[in-house]
Amino acid sequence: MRSDPSPSRPFMVCRDGEAVPGGLEGAVAAIGNFDGVHRGHQSLIRMALEAGRPAAVVTFEPHPRTFFRPSEPLFRITPEPVKLAILRRIGLDGAFVRRFDARLASLSAGEFVDLLAQDLKLSGVVIGHDFHFGRGREGTPALMKELCAARGLSCRIVEAVRDGAEPVSSSAIRAALEAGDVARANELLGYRWFVQGEVRHGDKRGRLLNYPTANMRLPEDCRLRYGIYAVRAAVDGRPVDGVASFGRRPTFDNGAPLLETHLFGFDGDLYGKVLDVELVGWIRGEEKFDSVEALVARMDRDSDEARQILATDRTASMIE
Template sequence: MPPDAPSHPMAPFAIRRDGEAVPERLRGAVAAIGNFDGVHRGHRSLIARAVGAGRPGAVVTFEPHPRDYFRPADPVFRLTPEPVKLALFARLGLDGAFVLGFDAALASRDAASFVALLADELALSGVLIGHDFHFGRGREGTPDLMGELCRRRGLDCTIMPAVTEGTEPVSSSAIRAALQAGDIAEANRLLGYRWFVRAEVRHGEKRGRTLGYPTANMRLPDDCRLRHGIYAVRARVGEAVVDGVASFGRRPTFDNGAPLLEVFLFDFSGDLYGQTLDVEFVGWIRGEERFDSMDALVERMNRDSDEARRMLEVDRVETMIEASTQGDRA
């Protein structure tokens, strides 16, 4: 599930979009700037600095993702679509987010004009950017230029180094590559939390009921490039978190249709149609396969469920040990 919320009470998370007045509680904010797809460990190092700056802490982010604007025929695999990204921001102690619509007008702003927007329209007092952040028309703005333009405008500017894993920087592209390979462990390690999707449960063909595996069926965004296969998962159902096993793919045994996420929740009964679930991915079990008979399919589903239960129990124990170790260090 998403990173835990801070223990201290928070005021409602404010979201300011184009054309709206800046909420009073965000005036003079220090803002981390970026796309923040995934809200991964590197992103959260920026966000933590914004939260701890002693002034309102915010993010400036862009929707749609700039690549979707420049290359609409080849949309980026979004790790965190906008509603999920904003939900993650709200759990990290920020006061709010400035969501800038990425359109022709924004894309055509030069570097100086973009910084003027930050100072005048958004009323920021400071910004935090990553070491590789580029901005303005044709990506003309470099981190050093951001620093110089901010000084002219009286804004504080902090340029943060990359967060690395070994010798490689933590990046959204590396996480996407891991998910496309089915390497959930690597993706979750780089994210710093378990990757999850949020979707509405829809009516399906109801084949799972006849096989003894009734599933909650969800369509994921068309840009999702998660590897087709079987996963150990957990789903948030209301206030409960329920273990399960999931298939994402085209169902080659039946119809080779559009990709669908089908989640079987262990020891659960209830009507989920129309509900929106968060489903987090804990482990990879196997790739999608075609079976020659229903008996062979059910036998493999039984083994998949056993393996998912094992993975989830190991994950639960490891999480408890990690939490206990962190408590000892505190």
């Protein structure tokens, strides 16, 4: 894939009701939800990049499952801002973000392809082998190929990417993160999973323990396992190693879940800044300690283990 685009080649986002930017006219677009932008998604994107035209994705917000089953919150691996940041970093020219609502859900398969050809002005599409589209999921990959041919669009269908016997999927990555197995999640993603959020003021307890932290609230749908992780953050464009706790602080207040990141050797002010934090490795589950002294002693060991994990990890980064 391309390297990170230069500032002279901006990443363009085209939403409902907006004219297609000149730089995206005639694009070849991979189509999907792209939650996680994992290795399977990247195989579609790679094919769009190799087509010799502007390369983009067509993606949907909110996630269609949220529209169809609003009472069942979906753990989003990559909320929209993170997803777009990854797509830019991969080297795409842009993204068509379509609002998934009753109007879009009601389109027939043919009307959906008309949208691609006429409204988005695409020259071709790339889809997965199991992609379904149109009202009631009536459209199949074979039908997509037929409808595209009738409208002068190219259509490429990509087979599943597997990791051993298991197909790479967003659901498998969610399950790994819910178990705290970030190493497995990162293997399926092809890069270190990261979260993004604004650093908030806390109760400053970490400073009293000689472990100052940058505190972030993760999305309410985040079901990452509570525990301690080896992490790496991007601070003013440079990577900084650290250790983080995600959970409710049972030793103190058992409050709302927070990601509390201690950055090794960092003494700057991050309040109000948006921070990207990669989760690199699992250390242990969240625990309640009988004393502050016991907690600090365990935090010292956690920090040593985090340094060991970070020194040996070679997974690709999307934030550096």
